[in-house]
Amino acid sequence: MTTTPPPPPRPGPVSGRGPSDFETGLAASPQGVARFEAPRRTPLAGIQHLLHATPTLVPVIVLALSILVFGLIAGERFFSPFNLSLILQQVSIIGILAAAQSLIVLTAGIDLSVAAIMVLMSVVSGKLAITMGVPAPLALGASFALGTLAGMLNGLMVARLKLPPFIVTLGTWNIFFALNLWFSGAQSIRSQDIDAAAPLLKFFGNSFRVAGANITFGSILMVVIFAVLWYVLNRTAWGRHVYAIGDDKAAAELAGIRTDRVLVQVYALAGFICAIGAWAAIGRVGSISPQSFYEGNLQSITAVVIGGISLFGGRGSIMGALFGALIVGVFQSGLRLAGVDVLWQVFAIGWLIIIAVAIDQWIRKVSA
Amino acid sequence: MNREPILKARGLVKRYGRVTALDDCDFDLMPGEILAVIGDNGAGKSSLIKALSGAIAIDEGEITLDGQPVSFASPLAARDAGIETVYQTLALSPALSIVENMFMGREWRRPGLAGRWFRALDRDRMRAFARDKLSELGLMTIQNIDQPVETLSGGQRQGVAVARAAAFGSRVVILDEPTAALGVKESRRVLELILDVKSRGIPIILISHNMPHVFEVADRIHVHRLGRRLCVIDPREHSMSDAVAYMTGAKAPH
Numbered sequence: 001m002t003t004t005p006p007p008p009p010r011p012g013p014v015s016g017r018g019p020s021d022f023e024t025g026l027a028a029s030p031q032g033v034a035r036f037e038a039p040r041r042t043p044l045a046g047i048q049h050l051l052h053a054t055p056t057l058v059p060v061i062v063l064a065l066s067i068l069v070f071g072l073i074a075g076e077r078f079f080s081p082f083n084l085s086l087i088l089q090q091v092s093i094i095g096i097l098a099a100a101q102s103l104i105v106l107t108a109g110i111d112l113s114v115a116a117i118m119v120l121m122s123v124v125s126g127k128l129a130i131t132m133g134v135p136a137p138l139a140l141g142a143s144f145a146l147g148t149l150a151g152m153l154n155g156l157m158v159a160r161l162k163l164p165p166f167i168v169t170l171g172t173w174n175i176f177f178a179l180n181l182w183f184s185g186a187q188s189i190r191s192q193d194i195d196a197a198a199p200l201l202k203f204f205g206n207s208f209r210v211a212g213a214n215i216t217f218g219s220i221l222m223v224v225i226f227a228v229l230w231y232v233l234n235r236t237a238w239g240r241h242v243y244a245i246g247d248d249k250a251a252a253e254l255a256g257i258r259t260d261r262v263l264v265q266v267y268a269l270a271g272f273i274c275a276i277g278a279w280a281a282i283g284r285v286g287s288i289s290p291q292s293f294y295e296g297n298l299q300s301i302t303a304v305v306i307g308g309i310s311l312f313g314g315r316g317s318i319m320g321a322l323f324g325a326l327i328v329g330v331f332q333s334g335l336r337l338a339g340v341d342v343l344w345q346v347f348a349i350g351w352l353i354i355i356a357v358a359i360d361q362w363i364r365k366v367s368a
Numbered sequence: 369m370n371r372e373p374i375l376k377a378r379g380l381v382k383r384y385g386r387v388t389a390l391d392d393c394d395f396d397l398m399p400g401e402i403l404a405v406i407g408d409n410g411a412g413k414s415s416l417i418k419a420l421s422g423a424i425a426i427d428e429g430e431i432t433l434d435g436q437p438v439s440f441a442s443p444l445a446a447r448d449a450g451i452e453t454v455y456q457t458l459a460l461s462p463a464l465s466i467v468e469n470m471f472m473g474r475e476w477r478r479p480g481l482a483g484r485w486f487r488a489l490d491r492d493r494m495r496a497f498a499r500d501k502l503s504e505l506g507l508m509t510i511q512n513i514d515q516p517v518e519t520l521s522g523g524q525r526q527g528v529a530v531a532r533a534a535a536f537g538s539r540v541v542i543l544d545e546p547t548a549a550l551g552v553k554e555s556r557r558v559l560e561l562i563l564d565v566k567s568r569g570i571p572i573i574l575i576s577h578n579m580p581h582v583f584e585v586a587d588r589i590h591v592h593r594l595g596r597r598l599c600v601i602d603p604r605e606h607s608m609s610d611a612v613a614y615m616t617g618a619k620a621p622h
């Protein structure tokens with residue numbers, strides 16, 4: 001038997017300091033910046049990519065198409081400045097709720113209590129100003145503070161107690177609704193009484209006319225709220241943290257975000273927006289009814305979903321929710337003017353929700 | 369050597385339910401050094417650096433930074449103290465862009481009114497900075513600094529996380545397997561970056577399973593086994609096979 005002699009010492013460092021053998025070839029490797037040809041994509045994959053980059057595109061297209069189609073069907077009556085401004089008016093309250101809802105959904109949460117907070121706050125300011133004779137600005141101030149507090153309560157339970165947002169807000173929806181019935185004694189406050197005691201409460205019902213359109217202050221308020229939130233979410237650090245939390249909360253925490261604090265702030269801000277919505281709602285409806293907007297919670301979620309904001313959090317633009325609310329308004333107005341029964345409006349909205357979520361799922365599957 | 373450790377831990381204990389991830393663990397990082405931490409999978413290396421960087425709360429033990437007792441309640445607290453960490457999971461937000469990820473939680477605001485009152489982000493300045501840092505790392509197959517991190521390859525993501533830590537670390541930089549997903553060339557660039565950070569006088573904790581790399585750059589090697597420090601060896605006096613034998617329990621250190 002022959003034994004093989006030990007191998008000769010290998011050249012270069014083996015376990016020493018400095019690069020290993022196999023890495024010495026690196027010096028000769030090209031050092032430039034790699035360039036890639038843009039990969040060829042099928043048209044469908046191209047669309048998928050585009051939507052991934054600009055998630056608001058779907059609701060914008062749907063909105064444009066639906067305006068076009070209903071314009072063709074119902075003609076002048078639909079396309080008139082008056083009708084278009086009426087749609088804006090009709091969606092303004094749900095739009096404001098959808099703005100609040102979007103904030104929560106972006107953090108991968110959901111808020112079933114937005115409309116309940118809003119109605120409770122309109123009852124609070126109405127009761128204080130009209131029944132108890134508190135000056136209207138003070139009454140409104142109190143409702144803003146309480147609305148913020150109500151949102152904060154949701155936020156604390158979600159962030160500190162780690163309870164699921166769906167359950168927390170399902171609970172507070174009921175709680176706020178019961179408080180609202182108790183505080184109002186299930187009584188509405190009549191329009192005349194508001195006019196007599198505190199006309200300021202109806203401020204957002206005022207309107208002005210331009211070119212045949214009737215623009216209410218409430219419609220403008222809604223647009224302003226969306227514009228401000230868009231800025232905050234896209235151009236400030238806090239806004240980017242909201243997205244980061246919805247995207248991956250654990251990662252955001254490790255990256256140095258105080259995620260629980262931001263979450264509480266998000267819910268509190270949503271509550272504050274609901275309280276502003278309460279003021280606008282008094283102007284829109286004219287009276288204050290504890291039973292109003294009972295479906296507002298779900299309608300705001302509908303607008304958010306149709307607007308392409310992902311229920312999984314972290315994706316979508318707040319503007320999508322505005323377009324979502326408008327799409328619902330356009331469908332309702334268009335179908336009504338076309339003489340279609342209300343039940344088919346509901347039917348159509350139902351399909352819109354499902355299609356919107358299906359598109360969201362498809363977009364999220366985009367491959368790099 | 370009579371210098372005091374910059375980061376020191378004594379008797380760390382961390383339990384996850386019935387698993388004890390850290391079992392009376394000690395740790396020392398000297399100023400200006402590269403300390404490698406090696407050990408089997410599940411030995412508790414990540415748990416150790418998470419305890420040091422405030423990502424997990426320890427059950428027992430104490431940590432001192434520059435001789436001062438510290439107890440970081442969150443990763444942010446550790447970061448504010450100058451400890452920058454690349455976690456094994458990277459801690460990136462997939463839907464956000466490379467720049468946004470690099471500046472997460474320490475964004476730059478525009479000067480003047482826009483920044484002070486309207487809290488506007490200085491996006492151009494952050495972009496330029498991020499591009500610089502990534503170029504330094506040579507991770508330049510990335511063309512669009514605004515592209516979402518989820519559209520990057522695993523290695524590119526790791527590059528972004530490493531660049532972030534290297535750019536912002538001021539007192540200690542911790543890297544948990546920073547080259548695990550990187551190619552040969554990119555790994556080499558990360559090693560160069562590590563040496564570069566060291567040349568700025570900042571000490572580094574490097575967790576790695578890559579023995580040639582560990583032996584190349586480390587000044588000392590902390591061998592971690594079963595939730596505690598087994599020994600600290602000098603790479604110039606021990607071979608790789610010694611190190612592997614210690615960490616797997618095949619041989620006892622003397």
Ligand SMILES: Nc1ncnc2c1ncn2[C@@H]1O[C@H](COP(=O)(O)OP(=O)(O)OP(=O)(O)O)[C@@H](O)[C@H]1O
Nearest residue numbers: 384387388389407408409410411412413414415416
């Ligand atoms: N969040 C957790 N919950 C429960 N157990 C955990 C958790 N994190 C770690 N452990 C346990 O703690 C032990 C140490 O894990 P750790 O991640 O620190 O190991 P490691 O040395 O970093 O391993 P690797 O080389 O695979 O990264 C393992 O047994 C693991 O199962």
Ligand SMILES: [Mg+2]
Nearest residue numbers: 413414415456
């Ligand atoms: Mg690990």
